[in-house]
Each structure stands twice: as structure tokens, then as C-alpha cells.
Amino acid sequence: xxxxxxxxxxxxxxxxxxxxxxxxxxxxxxxxxxxxxxxxxxxxxxxxxxxxxxxxxxxxxxxxxxxxxxxxxxxxxxxxxxxxxxxxxxxxxxxxxxxxxxxxxxxxxxxxxxxxxxxxxxxxxxxxxxxxxxxxxxxxxxxxxxxxxxxxxxxxxxxxxxxxxxxxxxxxxxxxxxxxxxxxxxxxxxxxxxxxxxxxxxxxxxxxxxxxxxxxxxxxxxxxxxxxxxxxxxxxxxxxxxxxxxxxxxxxxxxxxxxxxxxxxxxxxxxxxxxxxxxxxxxxxxxxxxxxxxxxxxxxxxxxxxxxxxxxxxxxxxxxxxxxxxxxxxxxxxxxxxxxxxxxxxxxxxxxxxxxxxxxxxxxxxxxxxxxxxxxxxxxxxxxxxxxxxxxxxxxxxxxxxxxxxxxxxxxxxxxxxxxxxxxxxxxxxxxxxxxxxxxxxxxxxxxxxxxxxxxxxxxxxxxxxxxxxxxxxxxxxxxxxxxxxxx
Numbered sequence: 001x002x003x004x005x006x007x008x009x010x011x012x013x014x015x016x017x018x019x020x021x022x023x024x025x026x027x028x029x030x031x032x033x034x035x036x037x038x039x040x041x042x043x044x045x046x047x048x049x050x051x052x053x054x055x056x057x058x059x060x061x062x063x064x065x066x067x068x069x070x071x072x073x074x075x076x077x078x079x080x081x082x083x084x085x086x087x088x089x090x091x092x093x094x095x096x097x098x099x100x101x102x103x104x105x106x107x108x109x110x111x112x113x114x115x116x117x118x119x120x121x122x123x124x125x126x127x128x129x130x131x132x133x134x135x136x137x138x139x140x141x142x143x144x145x146x147x148x149x150x151x152x153x154x155x156x157x158x159x160x161x162x163x164x165x166x167x168x169x170x171x172x173x174x175x176x177x178x179x180x181x182x183x184x185x186x187x188x189x190x191x192x193x194x195x196x197x198x199x200x201x202x203x204x205x206x207x208x209x210x211x212x213x214x215x216x217x218x219x220x221x222x223x224x225x226x227x228x229x230x231x232x233x234x235x236x237x238x239x240x241x242x243x244x245x246x247x248x249x250x251x252x253x254x255x256x257x258x259x260x261x262x263x264x265x266x267x268x269x270x271x272x273x274x275x276x277x278x279x280x281x282x283x284x285x286x287x288x289x290x291x292x293x294x295x296x297x298x299x300x301x302x303x304x305x306x307x308x309x310x311x312x313x314x315x316x317x318x319x320x321x322x323x324x325x326x327x328x329x330x331x332x333x334x335x336x337x338x339x340x341x342x343x344x345x346x347x348x349x350x351x352x353x354x355x356x357x358x359x360x361x362x363x364x365x366x367x368x369x370x371x372x373x374x375x376x377x378x379x380x381x382x383x384x385x386x387x388x389x390x391x392x393x394x395x396x397x398x399x400x401x402x403x404x405x406x407x408x409x410x411x412x413x414x415x416x417x418x419x420x421x422x423x424x425x426x427x428x429x430x431x432x433x434x435x436x437x438x439x440x441x442x443x444x445x446x447x448x449x450x451x452x453x454x455x456x457x458x459x460x461x462x463x464x465x466x467x468x469x470x471x472x473x474x475x476x477x478x479x480x481x482x483x484x485x486x487x488x
Contacts, residue, residue, distance in 0.1 A: 004051045006145040017100040023093035046408040159223035204293035235273035235296040251279035256394035257351040261363040268360040285331035290321040322346035335359040351392035366396040366417035367435040390428040415450040455481030
């Protein structure tokens with residue numbers, strides 16, 4: 001499926017039949033020549049190419065440049081067929097015009113019947129309980145589809161303000177029209193009352209032709225606000241993440257704890273979902289997930305079982321879900337986030353008792369992740385927790401996302417710590433300051449420092465040196481790895 005399908009779904013919903021795209025031009029949608037509303041800013045060349053995907057092959061582009069025009073027929077899944085005109089422009093740019101093919105008229109009958117209305121792409125809630133039910137407006141579906149077409153990772157909404165999207169880490173205003181948030185989201189009365197009392201609402205939703213979204217609605221001094229995270233409908237494969245070091249062996253461990261850490265928006269949930277999917281692909285397991293809310297779809301094989309529980313809907317909290325899981329015969333447990341001492345303690349116990357536990361943590365590095373786990377406990381318990389952590393920890397993956405140097409999108413950079421006898425001794429004795437040295441000498445064991453990873457990405461031309469320096473904890477080491485003098 002090409003990314004342009006998300007725009008074509010809007011075209012179908014609004015009863016239009018023509019979509020016009022062009023390099024550095026605002027997309028336009030028409031119904032038999034009459035303009036329809038489509039508030040999307042001008043499309044840069046790299047975004048347009050990503051929208052078209054396999055429609056604009058190298059062969060077709062060569063023919064377009066030679067002859068000025070190429071005609072293509074494109075079938076959009078669930079939306080029908082489109083005639084696509086690829087048109088070269090004199091300034092080396094190009095345009096793409098999509099014309100929806102009309103279906104053959106039905107056989108004549110005594111009394112002509114009205115054509116059935118074009119079905120709208122529904123927004124199906126993950127939540128089943130009445131308190132979490134949501135019937136989103138078509139405008140919300142259109143907003144999500146528009147953001148997806150721009151490759152946005154997030155949408156930020158506030159009542160009475162224009163939508164803002166995050167594309168490749170940068171914010172940009174999506175449209176000039178302010179939104180009325182609650183009508184846009186069509187929340188239930190119970191949810192609106194909860195927000196009015198100062199609480200927040202979290203939902204995981206499926207948007208047809210786009211994927212899944214994670215919706216967080218809350219109050220601010222400026223009014224009701226919402227953050228929408230766009231997610232693929234299915235977990236990505238681990239190979240598709242293009243990690244700089246292999247991680248697939250982590251899911252074959254029979255027990256232990258694997259932590260994925262980083263800041264908000266660094267891709268922790270994506271990596272966790274990919275690890276869980278890899279475990280399902282490689283092993284015959286029972287996988288139990290505890291998520292807030294449920295995000296990526298996970299596909300079980302015929303030899304595996306997946307049980308997914310959403311915090312606040314299927315279980316009261318992470319700690320309760322972990323206590324339950326220990327009696328449910330899981331092989332692998334995915335804990336969306338370790339937030340409190342009880343959850344952390346139960347996760348360590350689960351890892352000790354023969355389960356592989358995958359979880360995330362907000363921490364900026366591998367060493368700080370270990371300290372974060374220890375520091376949630378009072379001083380008199382910290383020595384015990386260090387011993388427990390040294391026994392069960394298998395790996396810590398700290399990750400960040402940086403803009404690509406030569407194209408749209410972002411590339412992951414990571415710091416990976418693996419548990420060896422030497423690292424275990426450092427954790428047990430509280431010598432986490434020496435973990436950096438263990439990372440530097442652990443390349444053969446599958447470890448990598450942030451600076452080494454950044455240097456590899458810079459040397460491959462994937463990341464700009466200035467972006468790498470801004471992220472590096474030790475710019476001098478980065479310069480040494482890159483082989484360039486430190487300008488700073």
C-alpha cells in the first residue's frame with residue numbers, strides 16, 4: 001500500500017474524484033472540477049516521492065522525464081482504481097494527478113434506485129467497555145489520514161487552535177482552521193466528565209487505511225487538549241528497524257529482563273513491539289502484554305498464544321496485571337512501562353521465576369536505567385535490588401531518533417549494554433560509573449556505545465555530524481571515532 005492511500009481515502013469519503021499533487025505545491029481535491037476542502041501545506045519533493053511509493057518507479061520516472069507524461073493505473077486497497085498521470089515540469093519537479101475510475105452503471109430496472117452512499121472509513125475503538133467507547137467524527141478520521149500522508153508521528157490539538165503535527169521531529173502547523181476539540185473527538189459523556197474533573201483519558205484506536213493511533217486527552221490552562229500518536233496497525237519486524245547491532249537473540253533467552261529506555265518519542269514502544277513479534281515468530285510461547293493503552297497489533301503463529309491486557313480496562317494497573325500473569329503460564333511478558341517500585345519488583349520476580357520480561361523505562365542511558373531501577377527503592381533495600389538486577393538483567397537498549405542526513409525520516413541510534421560476568425559485578429557492587437568502560441570494550445559481546453553508534457551513522461552518511469555532536473555525551477570520543485578534529 002502506498003502512503004497516498006490515506007489521502008485517497010479522504011477523497012472517497014468526501015465524494016471527490018480527483019486528487020492533484022505536485023512538488024512544492026499544495027495538494028488539491030476536486031469533485032467533477034469543483035474544489036473540495038483539503039488543508040495540507042505544500043508537498044516537498046521527498047514527501048511526494050514517499051507518498052507515491054511504488055507508483056513512481058525509476059523506470060516510470062525516466063519515461064516521464066523523456067516524454068513529459070506517463071499514465072499509470074493504480075488499485076488502492078478498499079478504495080477502488082485510479083488513473084494516475086505523472087507529469088514532468090520544466091524545473092525538474094513533477095506533478096501527480098489521480099482520477100478515480102467510475103464503476104460501471106448497474107443494469108437498468110423499472111425504477112432507478114439511488115446509489116448507495118460511499119462508506120466512510122470507520123474509526124474502530126480498541127476499547128470494548130462502555131466507559132471507553134468512542135465514535136470519532138469523520139473530521140477526526142480525515143485529520144489522522146492527512147497527518148499520516150505527511151509522515152507525521154504525532155498530532156497536537158487544543159480547543160480553538162489550529163492542529164500541529166510533528167514530522168521527523170519538527171513541529172509544523174497542519175491547517176489554518178482552528179478545531180473544536182470535543183466535537184472533533186466525539187467523546188462520551190463519562191469521558192468528558194472525567195476530563196472536566198482534571199483527569200485524563202487514554203484510548204487506543206484503529207483508523208482504517210491509516211493504522212492505529214494512541215489518543216491522550218487532558219485539560220490545560222488554555223483549554224482541553226489532545227496528543228495523538230500515529231502507529232502502524234501491525235508491529236514492525238525487528239529487521240525493518242535497521243538497528244546498528246543485532247538484537248534478535250534477546251528474544252531467545254528463556255528468562256530474564258530486557259529494558260528499552262529513552263525519552264518520549266524515541267521509539268521505545270516500537271522496539272518493544274518488534275521484539276515481541278520476533279519472539280512470536282521464533283518461538284512457541286504464551287505472550288502476555290500489559291499496555292496503557294494497547295498499541296501495535298501482534299500476530300501470533302499457530303503455535304503461540306497472545307493475551308493482551310489494557311491497563312484501566314482489562315486490569316486495574318501494571319502491578320495487578322503482573323501478579324495475575326504469574327498465574328497465567330506465560331513464557332514472555334511485555335510490560336509497557338515500569339513506573340513504580342511494586343511494578344519493578346514484580347517484573348524482577350517474574351524474570352527470576354523463568355519468564356522473559358520485556359519492558360520500557362524513561363532513562364537517558366544504559367547506566368542511568370540501572371540507577372533508575374535501584375533508586376526507586378529506599379536505601380536499605382538497594383543492595384538487595386542490585387543483586388537481583390545483576391542476576392536477571394539480560395540487556396539494556398537506550399535509543400534515540402535523529403533526522404536522516406539525505407532524505408526524509410529519522411534513523412535510530414542506540415547504546416546497547418549486555419549482561420556479562422564483568423557487567424554483572426559492576427551492577428552488583430554499585431559501580432555503574434564504570435559501565436561506560438565495559439561498553440567500550442564489549443563490541444564482541446554485542447555492545448555499543450552511543451558515540452560509536454553515532455560515528456558509524458555519520459560515516460555511512462545517514463546522520464549529519466552536527467546532529468551527532470548535539471546528542472553525544474562525549475563529543476571528544478565521537479570526534480575520535482569519526483576521525484575528525486573536535487571543532488567544539
